[in-house]
Amino acid sequence: MKIVGIACFAVRLPLVTPFIISYGTYSHVESVLVRLTTDTGLVGWGEATPDPYVTGESWAGTEAMLRHDLLPLLRDQNPLAREAIHARLDGLVTGAPSAKAAIDLALWDIAGKQAGLSIAALLGGPVHDTLVWHATLSIGAPAAMAAEARAAVMAGHTEIKMKVGAARLMDDVERIMAVRAAVGPDVALMVDANQGWRDPATAIRAIQAIAPAAPVWIEQAIRADDFAGLAEVRRATGIAQMADEGVHSARDGLRIAELRAADLVNVKLMKTGGITEAMRLIAVCEAAGLRCMVGSMVESTIATAAGVQIALARRAVVANGLVGPVMLRDDLATGLTYADGAIRTDPDAPGLGIAVDEERVTRFAATTRERAEE
Ligand SMILES: [Mg+2]
Numbered sequence: 001m002k003i004v005g006i007a008c009f010a011v012r013l014p015l016v017t018p019f020i021i022s023y024g025t026y027s028h029v030e031s032v033l034v035r036l037t038t039d040t041g042l043v044g045w046g047e048a049t050p051d052p053y054v055t056g057e058s059w060a061g062t063e064a065m066l067r068h069d070l071l072p073l074l075r076d077q078n079p080l081a082r083e084a085i086h087a088r089l090d091g092l093v094t095g096a097p098s099a100k101a102a103i104d105l106a107l108w109d110i111a112g113k114q115a116g117l118s119i120a121a122l123l124g125g126p127v128h129d130t131l132v133w134h135a136t137l138s139i140g141a142p143a144a145m146a147a148e149a150r151a152a153v154m155a156g157h158t159e160i161k162m163k164v165g166a167a168r169l170m171d172d173v174e175r176i177m178a179v180r181a182a183v184g185p186d187v188a189l190m191v192d193a194n195q196g197w198r199d200p201a202t203a204i205r206a207i208q209a210i211a212p213a214a215p216v217w218i219e220q221a222i223r224a225d226d227f228a229g230l231a232e233v234r235r236a237t238g239i240a241q242m243a244d245e246g247v248h249s250a251r252d253g254l255r256i257a258e259l260r261a262a263d264l265v266n267v268k269l270m271k272t273g274g275i276t277e278a279m280r281l282i283a284v285c286e287a288a289g290l291r292c293m294v295g296s297m298v299e300s301t302i303a304t305a306a307g308v309q310i311a312l313a314r315r316a317v318v319a320n321g322l323v324g325p326v327m328l329r330d331d332l333a334t335g336l337t338y339a340d341g342a343i344r345t346d347p348d349a350p351g352l353g354i355a356v357d358e359e360r361v362t363r364f365a366a367t368t369r370e371r372a373e374e
Contacts, residue, residue: 001114003074005037010063012366013300014329020138022165022196023053029298029328030059032066033361034102038079042113045333045356046105047303049270050098054224054245054297062099070099079110082276097248097273098297104274105306105352112351119275119309119351126312130342134159134190136323139166142175146182156340159188161219161321165196172196173209180213190319192219195245200229200236207237217264220244231261242266244295250280257288266295266321269306278310286316295321301333305352308336308345332360 013029020026034046048066050057057065073088085107089100112119120126135152137145137160149160162179164172172193180189191210197203203221217240222229224245234241243256244266256262265285272278278294285292294311296304307322325331326338335354337344345353 001038001040001042001078001080002076003036003079004039004076005035006071006074007035008063008067008071009033009035009361009365010059011300011332011361011364013331013364015298015327016329018138019298019327020140021163021192022139022194026298029300029324031300031303032059032063032099032102033302033332034066034071034106036074036079036106036110038110042110044079044106044108044110044113045302045352045354046102046107046109047299048098048102049297049299049303051270051297055097055248055270057096057098062096065093065096065099066102069093070096070103074103079107080114082107082111086276098270100273101269101303104276105269105303108275108306109351116350118345118347118349118353119306120313120347123279123310123313126347127315128312128317130344131308131311131320131322132159132341133320133322133338133343134161134188136321137162137179139163139175142171142178145175146178149179150182153183153187157187158341159190159319161190161192163192163194165193169197169202169206172206176210176213176215185214188216189213190217190219191215192244193221195220195223197221198223200226200232203233204236207233207239211237211239215239217242219266220246227255227259227261231259234261234263240264242293244268247281248272249277250284253281253284253288253290257284257290262290264291264293264318266293267310267317268295268297269303270297270299275306275310282310282314282316286314290316291318292316293319293321296324298327299324300328301325301331301336301354302352302356305333305336305345305354308343309352312345330360330364332357332364
């Protein structure tokens with residue numbers, strides 16, 4: 001089997017409401033889709049959703065690199081030879097994890113379709129019956145966040161993740177206490193500062209102030225690259241810490257484990273460069289006794305479905321933030337169902353387990369020039 005058809009589409013998908021986190025406000029998901037076709041008629045889909053702040057890649061740059069540099073390497077290659085393909089990609093370009101994730105996902109999708117199995121089945125089979133997803137609250141006024149949290153609980157959520165890390169520390173403390181008061185003691189509350197508390201001293205002060213709200217864990221409290229500082233926060237507060245922006249690879253996971261810098265790691269396909277490296281990172285975490293979440297960059301159903309497949313298949317995965325499809329006004333594929341706080345997918349559907357609507361892909365195709373002129 002060999003790859004004979006290669007296509008790449010830049011798309012912009014509008015969100016229902018803007019997503020506000022510590023480093024920006026987002027109105028759209030900006031992705032680059034990859035479609036690979038084999039000489040046997042199989043089609044694999046992948047998606048790159050770069051986050052310039054986290055992966056160092058832009059939307060325009062990712063499209064250009066895929067189109068001109070990475071995708072041409074795939075022509076006539078065996079799509080099942082993932083290790084060899086990654087070696088060629090890594091030999092040409094260092095980093096560029098979102099671009100490589102788009103390719104990796106499409107290769108796994110083809111592997112599943114060739115075998116007639118879901119990717120979760122290829123990874124050892126689902127170990128979770130369903131995935132409980134947490135509602136994610138944008139940064140807002142304390143009363144507004146509290147109201148949104150209460151609505152999420154009424155809609156069936158048992159886990160809520162709130163974004164903080166805004167300019168004034170005491171505003172964050174007020175937000176967190178307001179949300180806990182609104183949802184009562186039984187809802188699991190997670191707090192993601194997205195590096196917004198910057199340094200250990202500030203983070204320790206914030207976490208001590210919100211301790212009565214009993215957060216299950218605090219996510220990326222300080223600067224991504226300060227692993228020793230995160231270890232300090234963890235020891236000083238006694239509250240579980242999750243590393244997100246700081247961990248991109250199995251190597252990073254190993255350093256977190258060596259420094260005992262976190263209790264959990266947020267695994268995202270756009271940071272690891274796809275499923276292949278994500279599985280290595282999760283394996284390192286399992287060996288070190290760290291738990292994992294499978295997060296996302298707010299992606300369409302295409303990349304989100306890949307996250308669902310790995311989250312289903314690994315015991316170390318205890319949570320997920322695979323919320324892109326519920327935040328999108330328009331999506332590109334079907335195959336994931338979100339209801340009662342749980343995500344479901346057809347376990348017998350091969351590959352990513354989704355059906356991509358090509359008419360929608362064409363409709364939402366956009367160019368970087370159009371955005372620049374907005
Ligand atoms: Mg995060």
